[in-house]
Amino acid sequence: MSANSADGADELEVVLVKAGRTKIRYPAVLLADDGTRVSVRAPWAGEGVRDFGFVRFEPGDVFTEHYWRDRWYSVKEVRTQGGTLKGWYCDITRPAVRSGAELVVEDLDLDLWVSGDGKDVLRLDEDEFAASGLAERDPEAAAAARSALDELEVLARAEGLTGLV
Secondary structure, eight states: OOTTOOOOOSEEEEEEEETTEEEEEEEEEEEEEOSSEEEEEEEOOSSSOEEOSSOEEOTTOEEEEEEESSSSEEEEEEEOTTOOEEEEEEEEESOOEEETTEEEEEEEEEEEEEETTSOOEEEEOHHHHHHTTHHHHOHHHHHHHHHHHHHHHHHHHHTOSTTTO
16 A cells, blocks of 8 residues: 555544654544545643643543645644634645654644634744754755645635635
């Protein structure tokens, strides 16, 4: 089977890689895989509460995550355990690769947060991206990452991310 082919597994393990190392891996329920986009649902995989100041991720939160094989980002819809929309957390990544029951995504440091009401659109971690050295090591990937962040920001400000996912 090709690394990017769809298969009927009910659960995937999402593997987030950063700077060549596995940052986190967690199980997720496969919702759909159309050969281009893979959608999964998983509970908050972090330990305890993570307070970013503009949003808190906490036990019980549910993430519906969308990964593309042909785009340089992923979009994660975040809801409380009770179903209230908190917003969308977008990671700028290399295109996702699925191999069997594993979905591997390489995080490129840039992120975008869009609040549930769409009023707050925040570019995040641009300092981490600059410090990562990606622009020097892989200028094409760095350009693709910046372009993906710009694309998501324009979309979020113009029409929101609901239509994307």
